[in-house]
Amino acid sequence: MNINVSLIGQMVTFILLVAFTMRFVWPHLRKALDDRARTIADGLAAAERGRQDLELAARRAADILREAKQQAQEVIAHADRRAAQIVEEAKGAAKTEGERILAGAKAEIEQEVFRAKEMLRAQVALLAVAGAEKILRREVDAKAHADLLNAIQAQL
């Protein structure tokens, strides 16, 4: 064991190495690892936030679905009511229309009857005149008997 100037030489080497590590190696590594730790922490926080958001969204979706179902039921009920109402209205309208058509037809028939009666009246009058002409076998003054004929026609 001999201690000599090598001791000092080795000390210099050692101190240089420590200084090198401290100056050039350590800061790089510390920065990289700290940054990574921060990145991971941020990622975990984001994941947690995402999970909460998802839960919230699921709850909202369920709410919306329930609301939609309720609304759909309301719409169906409304539609049913409306349909019943429309059927009732249609029934009423059909009845009125039928009555109206019936009344029209009756009026027309009456008119036809009335017209036929008029015609008959006129023809009966002519027939009566023609019959009278034949019976009498002579000229009858139509003008002189017009009053009479009209009176007969009115009686028919």
Added chain:
Amino acid sequence: MVVNKTGSEYIVEHLTNWSVGKGFWTLHVDSWLVSAVLGALVFGLVYRGARNATSGVPGKLQNFVELLYEFVESQVKIVFHGKSELVAPLAFTIFVWVFAMNAMDLLPIDLLAVLGLHMKVVPTTDPNTTFAMSLSVFVLTIYYNLKVKGAGGFLHESAAVPFGIRLAPVNILFRLVEDLAKPLSLALRLFGNMYAGEMVFILIALLPFWVQPLLSWPWAVFHILIITLQAYIFMMLTIVYVSMAHEQH
């Protein structure tokens, strides 16, 4: 072994440093060169891994360097509670450098001799290397003692702990022994372990060639543990000593 040498000549040759100069001014070129080259290589590699370190997905080299970083950082966090930018890089340097130097122990013992280099290839079998580190750490602990407690606080602690101020001479004596034992034990533990390990390799190399693999292989495997363990112990004790310097009694 080379055949035309006696056993003791062989051993002495393997335990002699490649020296330049005389007396105190002798420089162990092998220790200095090997440790410097290893330092340059290993820390160059570490620097390459750290320089382009990203916070994203790390590459293989960066991964390895980060592993070392985490390992050292966790050890420092457990023991050391003060604020210092120096302690963790110091511990890291010690662990990596000592590990690299110790690992030279696994080189075949006659490899360099065959290449014509007569030198001790393991720098940590040179007490100059181990004392260089332990004395640096010692100076650092004194610096931190003075910085944290102030000169008065340091003197008071030395005089009054553990038996109270009335037994000041005894306390100071205790303190001296304690503080001197720290660098001494730190350096000699590493030196002794590595020196003994190398010695065993040399002794195995003296045996008949067909016995050598049977013994040197298990010893080398066991030595992987010693290499790592000694580097770890040196690092841990450094952290402990520095943190003790920070603690107020």
